[in-house]
Structures are given as structure tokens and as C-alpha cells.
Amino acid sequence: MKSIAAALAATVALALPAHAEFQLDSRYQDADGDLVADIPTDESQLVDPDTLIFAYTPVEDPAVYAxxxxxxxxxxxxxxxxxxxxxxxxxxxxxxxxxxxxxLHISGFNTGSNPIAVACAGFRPFAMMAAEDGSFGYEMEIIAPANSDAGEIEDLRDGQIAFTQETSNSGFKAPSAILKSEFNMVAGEDFEPAFSGSHDTSILGVANSDYQAAAIANSVKDRMIEREVISADQIRTIYKSQTFPTTGYGTVYNLRPELQEKIREAFFSFPWEGSALQEEFSKSGEAQFIEITFKDDWAVIRQIDEANDVSYDCQ
Incomplete structure (x- = not known):
């Protein structure tokens, strides 16, 4: 894990553009220039539901995370x-x-889908998990079966690499940009891409030798090893990226402002000690929620999107 400053400083390694194009959908306003949708000032546009709906990022077994x-x-x-x-x-x-x-009123959107959620769904992220010292983040790893002959990225040329979903940073966007910029390898030309749907599935696929290699978030890998879903000796890491921000948590833009403040309070006042949240996420080093801003902490992700010619046009 790294501090916010260290993580952003590391972006030079990718040689990405300095600024990514980013614009909210026309249904949202951003008068203060913080790149997220403003809370409506028209009372008729605000919502105050009796039941709040919360979602975590898509995982292989949602029941576990419930x-x-x-x-x-x-x-x-x-x-x-x-x-x-x-x-x-x-x-x-x-x-x-x-x-x-x-x-959906409150959610954790994974690193890669955060910009799309902000642009197209009125998502207002404000929190992220971090270690006790405030450091945060995960790395994208490209992994191969432990018994594979692939020892470096070049060994995957003309082979297969599994991704998760096109909206995932570590599962697709970052590895696509890195493979192209550092190794001159493009999907469909220099290797065959496959899509598993989730990090869990990609990791299991590599552990069981169903995939020749896969691009994954090592925070998910670490938790799966801790839960003994796989063992560390089933896989081998052949590439590890710079540090990226983790899942961003926030609210939809049009909840009443006082309700949004209460939701923020719930995140930052949650007692981690002895909780199921601590038991699960301590496996990848997290111990608290810290405050973040989309404009600053997701700058590197918007740069990766720019390198991949990602469009934020909302359908």
C-alpha cells in the first residue's frame, strides 16, 4: 500500500497523458468544478427513501459479502x-x-467503474478503505499457473490473457494500457483475450490452469488466499503494477443533503474492531475508511481511460 501522494507520483511510469477528458452526463450539474454531480438545489429533485439500498462491487459469491x-x-x-x-x-x-x-442509493464502485458511475449515474464518492496508517491501494498483477512455462510477459505473446470486465481498472483498463505501452502487445493482435466476469473467477481459473494468464487485483487474490479458496503455491505473479486506489464508496447525487451527511457519518464512525468487515478486509490490509476526492484520487484512473480511448458517453 502507498500514500495518495506516492500513488499519484508513480503514474509517470505509465507515460500516460497529463489530463484525461472527463465530462458529466447532461442530466447532472457541476458548478463547483469538483468533477462530481452537484446535489440539486430544487427540493422537488431530492429524494428521501424510507429504505436505503447498498451494494458492494460484483463478486463471485455475493452471499458471502452480504x-x-x-x-x-x-x-x-x-x-x-x-x-x-x-x-x-x-x-x-x-x-x-x-x-x-x-x-441504488449507496455503493462501492470498483476502481475502474468509478469514473463511469460518476459521469453517468450521479455517483458521489467520498470514502475508501485504508490501512491503520492511512496508506491505501492495490496493484494490478498478471498471474500465471505455478506450473506454467510463462515466466515473463513476453512469454504470453500469441497466447491467452484473461480479463474480468471492460469497466474494471485492474481487470482490463490498466493491463491493456500497460501491455500496449510497455510491451507493444495489443489484444486480438498479439494475444487472445478472454473475459471471466470477475477477479475471483480469473484467479480461480489461473489456479486451476483453465487460463494461461490473467490480469487481477492483488487485494482480491490476497483475501482468497487468506480464506483458503486457493493456495499461494498454485499461482505465480509475472507482472506487478504501480499502486492504484481501491473501491470508492459514496452516494447517489440526489439524496437529501442532510441524509448524505448522515451516510458519510456512518462510514467514518463505524467501529472496525471485532467486526466482520475487519475480519474480511484486514486480509488485504484495510482497517478503516478514509476520506477521498474523485478529482484528485482518481486522476490516474482517468489518465488510464484516456490512454485506452475510453468514452464516458452515457447510454
Whole structure:
């Protein structure tokens, strides 16, 4: 894990453009220039639901994470005075559509889908998990089966590399940019791409030799090893990136401002000690929520999107 300053300083290694194009969908306003949708000033546009819906990023087994987040959601109920329900999402697309349609109020969007959620779904991220000392982040790794002949990226030329989803930073965007800029390898030309749907599936696929290699977030890999879903000796890392920000947590833009403040309070007042959240996320080093800004902390991700010619046009 690295500090915010160190993580952003490391972006020079990718030789990416200095500024990424970013614009919110026309349904949102950004008068203060912080790159996220403003809270509406027109009372008729604000919502105050009796039940708040929360979603974590898509994972292989959502039921596991429903239990992990249960205590946190109980804490949020106490702070907000609202009922809070866990919504198990199956894909980034479903998660984005749910927030854009008003069916999802609070969410953790993974690193790569954060800019799309901000631009197209009115997502206002404000928190991220971090270690006790405030350091944060994960690295993208390209992994291969331990018994594979592939010892470096060049060994994958004319082979296969598995990705997760096109909205994932470490599962697609960052490795695509790195493979092109550092190794002159382009999907469909220099290797065959495959899409697994999730980091869990990619990691399991490599561990079981179903994939020749896969681009994954090492925070997910570390938790799977800790849970003994796989063993460390089943896989081998052949590339490790700079440090990236982790899942960003926030609210949809049009919740009443005082409710948004209560939700923020719930995140930053949550007692980690002895919680299921601590038990799960301490496996990848997290121990608290820290405050973040999309404009600063996701700058490197917007640069990666720019390098990949990603469009934020909302359908």
C-alpha cells in the first residue's frame, strides 16, 4: 500500500497523458468544478427513501459479502434512522444501471467503474478503505499457473490473457494500457483475450490452469488466499503494477443533503474492531475508511481511460 501522494507520483511510469477528458452526463450539474454531480438545489429533485439500498462491487459469491457487510449496515441504520438493505449485484453494468435508475442509493464502485458511475449515474464518492496508517491501494498483477512455462510477459505473446470486465481498472483498463505501452502487445493482435466476469473467477481459473494468464487485483487474490479458496503455491505473479486506489464508496447525487451527511457519518464512525468487515478486509490490509476526492484520487484512473480511448458517453 502507498500514500495518495506516492500513488499519484508513480503514474509517470505509465507515460500516460497529463489530463484525461472527463465530462458529466447532461442530466447532472457541476458548478463547483469538483468533477462530481452537484446535489440539486430544487427540493422537488431530492429524494428521501424510507429504505436505503447498498451494494458492494460484483463478486463471485455475493452471499458471502452480504454477511460481511451486515454489521456495517446495522450501524448505518442506527446513524441514519433508515432501514438499509444489501443489494447483491452481478455485474458492473447492473450496478450502474441501478444507481442511474434510482434503485441504488449507496455503493462501492470498483476502481475502474468509478469514473463511469460518476459521469453517468450521479455517483458521489467520498470514502475508501485504508490501512491503520492511512496508506491505501492495490496493484494490478498478471498471474500465471505455478506450473506454467510463462515466466515473463513476453512469454504470453500469441497466447491467452484473461480479463474480468471492460469497466474494471485492474481487470482490463490498466493491463491493456500497460501491455500496449510497455510491451507493444495489443489484444486480438498479439494475444487472445478472454473475459471471466470477475477477479475471483480469473484467479480461480489461473489456479486451476483453465487460463494461461490473467490480469487481477492483488487485494482480491490476497483475501482468497487468506480464506483458503486457493493456495499461494498454485499461482505465480509475472507482472506487478504501480499502486492504484481501491473501491470508492459514496452516494447517489440526489439524496437529501442532510441524509448524505448522515451516510458519510456512518462510514467514518463505524467501529472496525471485532467486526466482520475487519475480519474480511484486514486480509488485504484495510482497517478503516478514509476520506477521498474523485478529482484528485482518481486522476490516474482517468489518465488510464484516456490512454485506452475510453468514452464516458452515457447510454
Amino acid at each position: 454477511d460481511v457487510w451486515a454489521g456495517f449496515l446495522e450501524h448505518m441504520e442506527e446513524v441514519t434512522g433508515k432501514k438499509v438493505e444489501f443489494f447483491p449485484v452481478q455485474s458492473n453494468a447492473a450496478q450502474l444501471e441501478a444507481m442511474r435508475a434510482g434503485r
